[in-house]
């Protein structure tokens with residue numbers, strides 16, 4: 367049954383979908399996507415310190431997500447702000463940083479309990495930096511920003527939305543025969559179609575994708591960079607999500623998401639491989655050019671964050687203040703780090719690493 371775009375979609379279908387969703391084409395692609403995801407997990411575990419990725423790839427995801435809403439922040443600004451906890455960063459950067467904060471919080475919550483409606487509210491509240499709850503008032507619509515045409519009107523009424531979310535939550539947590547990646551695609555559609563909040567549904571939904579894969583044991587760290595794919599193929603994303611609503615066209619939507627998982631995983635694997643190679647090279651350079659510096663410890667440190675300062679070396683227990691300063695200076699002289707002044711502070715940038723992360 368199709369739905370008029372301007373009419374609240376209160377009779378949205380409950381999960382699971384009634385039609386056959388695991389077609390031959392879907393299953394074939396699901397195998398590919400699972401394989402790529404497994405490669406990503408493998409690559410992630412190969413890194414000496416996976417926090418390299420936790421600190422950075424979600425930041426990229428954050429930047430990309432905000433781009434969907436045209437919040438423009440430069441990557442460098444973003445990295446620097448996340449590193450320095452600077453209070454005077456602009457509001458766009460702050461909003462972007464909250465995405466990562468929400469992702470981290472979600473991962474922590476997952477260690478205690480499976481995904482629930484309350485958890486979703488908490489995640490959206492962090493993203494929006496204000497208490498978010500299920501919509502109580504009517505009037506939320508998804509419009510084409512250029513033409514103001516109403517594309518979709520989500521269900522209305524707090525009870526209706528809560529019941530739909532319970533159905534969503536139950537389907538998410540129950541054992542089914544569906545491939546988990548196919549299930550993720552279905553859950554993502556349904557979450558966006560329920561559209562429980564006044565704002566932040568897209569970002570919350572994309573975080574939920576990762577949390578779901580972690581809960582299913584398919585992703586070890588929240589590093590699936592799916593937003594990049596969605597941004598590159600945004601017109602398709604909007605067209606296909608509408609296709610499910612209008613024509614129950616699950617197949618094309620699921621295929622789109624599976625292709626995204628595959629592409630995003632392989633992209634990140636490549637990124638990890640580049641970082642890993644750079645790390646090895648830099649380690650050799652430090653040993654050769656700056657033999658007084660503890661190569662292993664310093665190398666690990668300057669690949670944890672693209673920025674480094676004296677305090678990080680002291681906190682990591684590598685050296686005392688005075689010596690730490692000398693290490694940084696020596697690494698700068700050898701061309702491995704570059705110093706930049708921000709306010710009263712001097713930061714040492716691992717430029718090559720930063721470039722791998724933001725390009």
Ligand SMILES: Nc1ncnc2c1ncn2[C@@H]1O[C@H](COP(=O)(O)OP(=O)(O)OP(=O)(O)O)[C@@H](O)[C@H]1O
Nearest residue numbers: 431434435508518558559565566567568569607608
């Ligand atoms: N026709 C549609 N039906 C259901 N959901 C849709 C439709 N079109 C877009 N969406 C979802 O709505 C999201 C936007 O909603 P909202 O503004 O609440 O989220 P956001 O996090 O603020 O924005 P964004 O996703 O753009 O970063 C999109 O990301 C998409 O997932």
Ligand SMILES: [Mg+2]
Nearest residue numbers: 435565566567
């Ligand atoms: Mg929005």
